[in-house]
Amino acid sequence: VLVCQFQHRGAEGILYLIVDYQHITHPRSRTIKIKVEPPGKVIVVTPPRFSSSRVDEFIRKSEPWIKRQLEKIKQARPFGETLTTVMVFGKQYKKNAILQNDQKIGVVVSDGELNINPVQLTEASISNELKRFLKSTAEKYIVTRTRQLAEKMGATFGTITLRQQKTRWGSCSSQGNLNFNWRLVHCPPAVIDYVIIHELAHRTQMNHSQKFWQIVERFDPEYRIHTGWLKRHGMTLG
Numbered sequence: 473v474l475v476c477q478f479q480h481r482g483a484e485g486i487l488y489l490i491v492d493y494q495h496i497t498h499p500r501s502r503t504i505k506i507k508v509e510p511p512g513k514v515i516v517v518t519p520p521r522f523s524s525s526r527v528d529e530f531i532r533k534s535e536p537w538i539k540r541q542l543e544k545i546k547q548a549r550p551f552g553e554t555l556t557t558v559m560v561f562g563k564q565y566k567k568n569a570i571l572q573n574d575q576k577i578g579v580v581v582s583d584g585e586l587n588i589n590p591v592q593l594t595e596a597s598i599s600n601e602l603k604r605f606l607k608s609t610a611e612k613y614i615v616t617r618t619r620q621l622a623e624k625m626g627a628t629f630g631t632i633t634l635r636q637q638k639t640r641w642g643s644c645s646s647q648g649n650l651n652f653n654w655r656l657v658h659c660p661p662a663v664i665d666y667v668i669i670h671e672l673a674h675r676t677q678m679n680h681s682q683k684f685w686q687i688v689e690r691f692d693p694e695y696r697i698h699t700g701w702l703k704r705h706g707m708t709l710g
């Protein structure tokens with residue numbers, strides 16, 4: 473196993489793409505193969521005694537493809553998370569994963585950092601604990617805040633359900649049951665308020681009429697800024 477690195481002048485002329493790749497030889501391998509794995513590992517498999525200059529040349533030729541694969545992996549990351557950070561209530565936190573056998577499994581927040589104590593030091597176990605923490609934080613906050621805002625608006629509602637929907641932040645059924653995306657936990661509090669106010673306003677107006685927006689504006693005068701924030705993050709509201 474050989475770890476190599478090369479620098480290559482990109483089409484822009486100024487930017488350099490650095491690809492770290494792992495070269496693995498396989499006795500039964502007949503041709504050169506390249507794969508890109510999360511979180512961004514490039515692996516080259518070749519038959520034995522394959523010269524490193526030929527590998528370099530192959531990587532260079534495959535650069536547009538590698539770039540596309542790396543971009544895909546980056547985009548597959550959920551909203552609000554990067555490889556090293558996670559946004560909670562609009563604030564960026566550094567993610568740390570440390571095995572602490574004498575501590576409770578879960579997440580502890582301190583000094584702008586999220587310390588994750590997973591069951592195992594694997595990507596799956598770490599993301600599992602983080603997800604559990606984000607979900608329960610979202611649930612506590614959104615349920616409390618919905619009750620407070622409903623009282624302020626004089627609105628009633630049925631049940632509150634939190635789930636991860638791919639394209640929606642929230643919705644309100646004709647029975648008055650509310651649905652919220654637990655990924656809202658990444659948004660600034662003012663944006664979360666807007667989503668709750670929006671859904672509660674549907675309790676009197678089951679549409680997006682002028683009357684509906686008047687109710688929204690009464691309880692969130694800056695709702696235009698907040699809809700803009702959500703639009704930039706690519707999801708919609710029901």
Ligand SMILES: [Zn+2]
Pocket residue numbers: 670674679680709710
């Ligand atoms: Zn709506």
